[in-house]
Amino acid sequence: MALLYINLIIAFIWMALSSTPHPESLAIGYVVGFLILAIFDQLYKEDAYVRRTLGFLKFILMFFKALVLSSIQIAKCIILLPNNSIHPNFITFDVTGMTPFEIILLTHCITLTPGTTSVLVEDDFKTIYVHALAADNPKAVRDSIENDLKKYILGFTR
Secondary structure, eight states: OHHHHHHHHHHHHHHHHSSSOOHHHHHHHHHHHHHHHHHTGGGOTTOOHHHHHHHHHHHHHHHHHHHHHHHHHHHHHHHHSOGGGOOOEEEEEEOTTOOHHHHHHHHHHHHHSTTEEEEEEOTTSSEEEEEESSOSSHHHHHHHHIIIIIHHHHHHHO
16 A cells, blocks of 8 residues: 555656646656556565556456447347347356455446346355346356456455
8 A cells, every 4th residue: 555655646746847737747647656666566575556556457458348248249139139049047156255345346347247237145245146148158157257357356356
């Protein structure tokens, strides 16, 4: 957390030293500060600020990728496939070992992705139930959630 404050201090100093202080100068200062901290990352092994920030950026990119791909898949299902070839289904997804924050974030991402909705989180926080519109292959849906969402959530939360 200390590195975040250092990064913000560098950003504000950069903005103050620029000829015309604008939010763009603050953003540039933040990126410059982040790059400086990334170069000296080995000095701060106990603080995973750089790794977690990059993990968060990867998560954002992968979430938008999943959002676009699932939107295209749902559009194809609605426009091209006959009603009897769409196989909606409830599936379970194992979330053993995830913290409540990680589970909530995952369920929200699942619900925001078209074609899937988180329905229930078990009381023991080990399983969530997901309704998927195109779930003729439940293993593929689970693998998609695992590889497109869960992996990247854990990349910045741990």
